[in-house]
Amino acid sequence: MSLHQQHPHASEPPAAGVQLNHTAVYASDRQLSAEFIAVILGLKAGAPFGPFLPVDLGNGVTLDYYEKRDEPIQSQHYAFLVPDEQFDTMIARLEVLGVTHYADPAHSEPGSINRLFGGRGAYFDDPDGHNMEIMTRPYVRP
Numbered sequence: 001m002s003l004h005q006q007h008p009h010a011s012e013p014p015a016a017g018v019q020l021n022h023t024a025v026y027a028s029d030r031q032l033s034a035e036f037i038a039v040i041l042g043l044k045a046g047a048p049f050g051p052f053l054p055v056d057l058g059n060g061v062t063l064d065y066y067e068k069r070d071e072p073i074q075s076q077h078y079a080f081l082v083p084d085e086q087f088d089t090m091i092a093r094l095e096v097l098g099v100t101h102y103a104d105p106a107h108s109e110p111g112s113i114n115r116l117f118g119g120r121g122a123y124f125d126d127p128d129g130h131n132m133e134i135m136t137r138p139y140v141r142p
Helices: 030-041 084-096
Strands: 022-027 052-056 062-067 077-081 121-125 131-135
Touching: 022 030, 030 052, 030 062, 030 084, 030 131, 084 121
Parallel strands: 022 062, 077 131
Antiparallel strands: 052 062, 121 131
16 A cells, blocks of 8 residues: 555645754764854854754754764765855865865765756765765756
8 A cells, every 4th residue: 555545635735834843963973063064054053952962054944963872873965055155165164174075976076066957066974974965056856
């Protein structure tokens, strides 16, 4: 039985106003990882909230860094839509920190950027190997 058969309203458009509010990002050192992405994006890590260290992205979404030291961190992908006028500054911050950026998600084009959908984009690893992406234009989806 498919999901649509189990949930007859699954094909209806989503309820108006549904938004991602926050997501947990596993890190071996929550302070290091939260401050890393905050510095690259020109943001600030917030005050601890229970076991989480939040980074407010400014659009109502928070990355809640959660320290997980008892097992390896599974790499995830996080993509950030950034203002075009801040893209070069973010690339420069990566370079100052000695972090290689790539034009592609497989990291086969070091030191390069892409120009997808009329914008610019780059991929880089955070301290735990999460594949981070900055892009100036959203993907055009079919």
